[in-house]
Amino acid sequence: MSFEPVLTKNVGHPEAVTLEGYVARGGYESLKKAFGMKPAELVQLVKDSGLRGRGGAGFPAGTKWGFLPQEHPGPIYMVVNFDESEPGTFKDRYIADNDPHQIIEGVIVSSYATRASGAFIFIRGEFLAQAKIMEKAIQEAYKGGYLGKNIQGSGYDLECVLHRGAGAYVCGEETAMLEALEGKRGWPRTKPPFPAVEGAFGKPTVINNVETLCCVPHIINKGATWFTGLGTEKSSGMKLYGISGHVNNPGVYELPMGIPCNELIEKYGGGMRGGKKVKAVIPGGVSTGVLTADELDCPMDFEGPIGRGCLGLGTAGLMVMNEQTCMVTVLRNIVRFFAHESCGQCTPCREGAQWMYRILNRIIEGEGTIEDVNTLLELAETQGALPGKTICGLADGTAWAVKTIITKFRSEFDAMVTDNVAIGN
Amino acid sequence: MTWESIDRLTPIDQPAETLLDEAFRKDILDRAAKYPAKRAALLPALHAAQEKLGPLSDQVMVEIAELLAISPADVLDTATFYDMFTREERGRHLIGVCESLSCELCGCNELLDALTEKLGITPGQTSNDKRFSLVTMQCIGACDFAPAMLIDGELHKTVSVEHLDEILRKYT
The missing domain is CATH 1.20.1440.230 (NADH-ubiquinone oxidoreductase 51kDa subunit, iron-sulphur binding domain)
Structure with a gap:
């Protein structure tokens, strides 16, 4: 079965960076469908899809949303983790560079599903160019009636703020991110209370990675069954794999979950530079540990690297090292x-x-x-x-x-x- | 060793003029209004102040503290936590060379050596003519373009030592 990319379908179509171009290529379609559903139905849909967090931990997104208190009288916040600081990871930057409105669409439908009234996109400080792209896209979305009051006549209101970090890896940890958002040093909080109960500004908060949120509109458009049909049983859907290091074609590649590590390197990474042999591969950011040359049959899903002594798939940002590496x-x-x-x-x-x-x-x-x-x-x-x-x-x-x-x-x-x-x- | 002490009963001389102008203050307060708490505008305020006025001076931090109704110590506490905020004078251009794993695998050390030789400074230093400051950076999320470096926030991709002269020429 051939796989048709969805997260990267607008790559190579520079006009999609603008609101007009994005809509012309089928953007913001999921909103109509989402607003015709109840938030609880959307949460169930995401649960059914088996979508797991793409930021590193792989926690089921629908379950995370389910932790929010029901019938909460005050505001609920959505915080978007665009801190992307794990060495080896550049997939979210790639989405912003090519398709910023896809992120905003994901934020809108996910905020609606979680009944959030405010969304804060926390982008790492070093991504200055991407911050400008996102700021422009947010302005366009406000003007086009996709953000603000009564979005597309649905009666749903959402305010969206882009918040720049200032150079601290630890702010990718969700409670450190909340501290940085609140104007403090990025010190992770002791848990409990978990952010779903007491998060940003003391209110229930859901925090999701950029790529995770980008999956949601596609799940709404194509259905949970389509999503579970991709990837493996416990790791459904498609994934953005980043490849860097000693390969011929470093870059971002969108593939169904579970592709073997060696296939990723050979078929997509273009093989090893200078025809050298692989010595080791870091599966998803430097936190995750390392795979040896004998373990390259490892399926790159959430389970594969764990079965080979690694912490996990992490961000799926592979760092490939050749035989001469110390x-x-x-x-x-x-x-x-x-x-x-x-x-x-x-x-x-x-x-x-x-x-x-x-x-x-x-x-x-x-x-x-x-x-x-x-x-x-x-x-x-x-x-x-x-x-x-x-x-x-x-x-x-x-x-x-x-x-x-x-x-x-x-x-x-x-x-x-x-x-x-x-x-x- | 001597102790610096302040007599807190005598009012401290107020600076003759404020560093942050009205437009700046309005801009920060407008930003603050987008958050449920004023203090949330602290990182944006520090970014904006540093971009406009350079390294964060004591007075700038006191003024930001007043603007956001927090203590100057809170501003200092936050500002000094983050790598991108600086209290020290820097050169006109800031070169940040990524030294994370993919960049090291692809030759960032050679790049750093060449920069040190060309500019006569090691990471953390500023050239005598104040043209460049050189720093190393943790992963800048550009591993597909390793070795990568940022100059004044602008990304330079897959830089080789041979490219350096041409790249640096742009920054006067």
């Missing part, structure tokens, strides 16, 4: 990232990442010992929200990178500390 240096790069981005609230993360970074520097400078490698593993075991040591999952990212890279490439670490031999370089 995995110790790769790990140092990743740990440096987490050491830099730790918000500083929790000691295991703040001190642990710095400590691991110093150890890795020592190893690379030729001063490391076997004991150092073991210390890294020990520190990784005591990091993160999964073992219950930190408020948010940032340290889990560090831990998973350290655990999987050392376990799967132990010989490289041992060679470096015993013989001072670097692989590759």
